Amino acid sequence: MFQDSKIPEGPLAEKWEKHKFNVKLVNPANKRKYDIIVVGTGLAGGAAAASLAELGYNVKAFTYHDSPRRAHSIAAQGGINAAKNYQNDGDSIFRLFYDTIKGGDYRAREANVYRLAQVSVNIIDQCVAQGVPFAREYGGLLANRSFGGAQVSRTFYARGQTGQQLLLGAYSALSRQIAYGKVKMYTRSEMLDLVVADGQARGIITRNLITGEIERHAAHAVVLATGGYGNVFYLSTNAKYCNATAAWRAHKKGAYFANPCFTQIHPTCIPVSGDYQSKLTLMSESLRNDGRVWVPKTVETAERLRKGEITVNDISEEDRDYFLERKYPAFGNLVPRDVASRNAKQMCDEGRGVGSSGLAVYLDFADIIKRTGADSVSQKYGNLFAMYEKITGEDPYKQPMRIYPAVHYTMGGLWVDYNLQTTIPALYATGECNFSDHGANRLGASALMQGLADGYFVIPYTIGDQLAQTPPTPVSTNHLAFEEAEAGVRERINKLLSINGTRSPGEFHKALGHIMWEYCGMARNAEGLRHAKQEIQKLRREFWSDLKLTGTDQELNQMLESAGRVADFIELGELMVDDALHRNESCGGHFREEYQTPEGEALRDDENFAYVAAWQYNGENKPEILNKEELSFENVKLTQRSYK
Amino acid sequence: MAGSNPNAKPMNLTLRVWRQKNRTTAGKIVDYQVRDISPEMSFLEMLDVLNEDLLRKGEEPVAFDHDCREGICGSCNLFINGRAHGPEAGTTTCQLHMRKFSDGDTITIEPWRSTAFPINKDLSVDRSAFDRIIQAGGYVSVNTGGAPDGNEIPIPKEIADRAFEAATCIACGACVASCKNSSAMLFVSAKVSQLALLPQGHVERKTRVENMVAQMDKEGFGACSNIGSCAAECPVGISLENIAILNREFLSAKATSNNLA
């Protein structure tokens, strides 16, 4: 039997309103008697911490960053979706809902996605009121652009720095609550374990990254907003420090982990340039509005190009293959990410890739520059073009960008019900850290929307339902569960420091990334996945016998921090492989080579796999237990996705 | 592998790095050699190589702050050869690439120096003073919910664009590190002018500027003597015009203060 996902009864459009009416309320005078821990202060956590404090709860917020303003959300470039229909182009809440369900290849929960589309409009209003400087038209109204997987313009943006501006909005709201004393902010403080007492989440164990001090923190509820786990692959577009530790520790304490294999590979990233590479840089999807993707028509031309016998500008129009426009005339360069990525890979597999490694395709702006001028292009994409030039030393105004897919986002995450509560009572998960809204593939500009929806407009309501049933008695860290969790954390740190092997955390991380990218990346098959599982298990044994660290735990020790995170990544990597292996279908970002249509598109199996795979930890070195939450679709028809 | 410039020659470099155990211990410059550095590497990837080397030899790696490595989070903060974020204008440390250096170069790497930014360890400093300045008033006091429709507040594009420019400050602290007085005026002015330009910020504009400036002084940042080295070294091009706006806001707030506290 599966846990109740608590989806409210009634017609789709009324579920959220009804639910808000039905959830229990904590009376205003009592709110200050409840303590809530929020781990993570990116968009999801920052918005949640501020909003909960505004309601009167006492909030303790944690981040391993030196300031809440530095969360990975700051790096989001392209924009945030909202069903405002300001452009009068036929957008609506239902259309945003429909696009998201379809874009996710029918592996998301209808009720959650509909609510997301509903509150999307409030997010824009809230951010504008905070002073977020969105792009505007000359008449002074808000501007929009279009994004992949949609045929309407519903994306709000602040040049190529939308995440920065939205996060600074949430950060300002959070700062205000810190000043009022309603939020106690713990920076450079890393959650290393969750404390579950008497079956409920009751607190966390943290390490002060500057002094090394281990601390206990208790609360009536814990909200995780700790971001995604894309760095399992070592190289990704995520910030270097993004990691899975908080979510993984919670998983090992009983929170189910849903659809771990659903990872998103973004089609437009700057290609790898060498094995010293520490991360990959995204070139925003918004570039696909105006940039045209192509490779040489023939392998011969591509080969001459790679050898440096000809340059890109020597290739005539007839010798170019604008493969997305050719294969998907309706959506063209704006097909969803999974489709664009797979096609780029296919071109390179055929031998038509460019760049000296052959692992890149072109993204060309010559047409738009000719049509509207370099100035207007620079207005829209100036910072992205500058970033590209800084990294590659090439000028995209003069020659096309070289791009290649890279790991970008994780749709999987902690399983949550409609209230965003995990399978551990009083433990919530929001933002990229949960699995909730994007199914098997996320549409561009929808992660910012989801993080802020969860933080500003969902959790402030749903958390009350749980708290209203919890007595407002003061919490304490004296419970035996705190002692055990703290001892566990200390023991693990000591173990890491005492292995005294020969390899750095970075070497293990790279090795894991290599396995994951080869066998559990853009295309997967059963044989490769089985092999990957063995490789990961081997790597795990080597990690715990051959890791090298220096220094102590009583100081800023960045290699020690990294080691703990890599250890968790290795375990999560294995679960991702198990999940990918069990899902005998292709859907969204999960492409199993055995399951494809004759045209090479993902072939879903709705009969057998229209469910959320929620994995349950079952003890060290034991296979995890698979729980299935069946998905029912009452408002959309399941069809083969087509963007032709 | 796939470099855009496969012929670029690897470099050998001497690094002179500030090492300091913690906030209270005195620090010193220590010399290191790094070999076979690709010009395609970023500056921080070059430091990764150094740290892997050090760890292998059983020595302590160099602590430094970074995260996004894309020039947007504001974490990275190295003082390279006497300049905040190094020799390339308009560039954060993480976006600086080794092609800007030559084989045989000696590179000196130090942390930001300011009494308001105590050193945590090696090259990592504590910039929480910036957060406290924002907490003093760098926001519009609106609670979640109840905001009017986004298009009910039309804002001329030109104003919105200027507010955006000011809002792009990444709080790296290069302005402070480059100023001989350790002034934080450019940082503070960026937030003050963003919110002074926008109608949403008008209600609180007087108390905001007074409280933020008071907090800035309390944190121990120095006075502004209008030399402009801050703006010259700012990696995102926050303009001096913002300081002029701050001064104007501050004077008019003082003249007509409704800050009763």
Ligand SMILES: Cc1cc2nc3c(=O)[nH]c(=O)nc-3n(C[C@H](O)[C@H](O)[C@H](O)COP(=O)(O)OP(=O)(O)OC[C@H]3O[C@@H](n4cnc5c(N)ncnc54)[C@H](O)[C@@H]3O)c2cc1C
């Ligand atoms: C380069 C890039 C561009 C993107 N562009 C877009 C875009 O244009 N539109 C869009 O919609 N989405 C975009 N995304 C996706 C989007 O940015 C993220 O999904 C989203 O910002 C995640 O927000 P979050 O609040 O869930 O997590 P994060 O912003 O990652 O925040 C996580 C927080 O948790 C804290 N934390 C984590 N673990 C711990 C721990 N153990 N202890 C203490 N603190 C912890 C961190 O310090 C941080 O504060 C982009 C992503 C990338 C990589």
Ligand code: SF4
């Ligand atoms: S004003 Fe410029 S230099 Fe100063 S903190 Fe902001 S971004 Fe950094």
Ligand code: FES
């Ligand atoms: S590491 Fe983020 S700005 Fe340099």
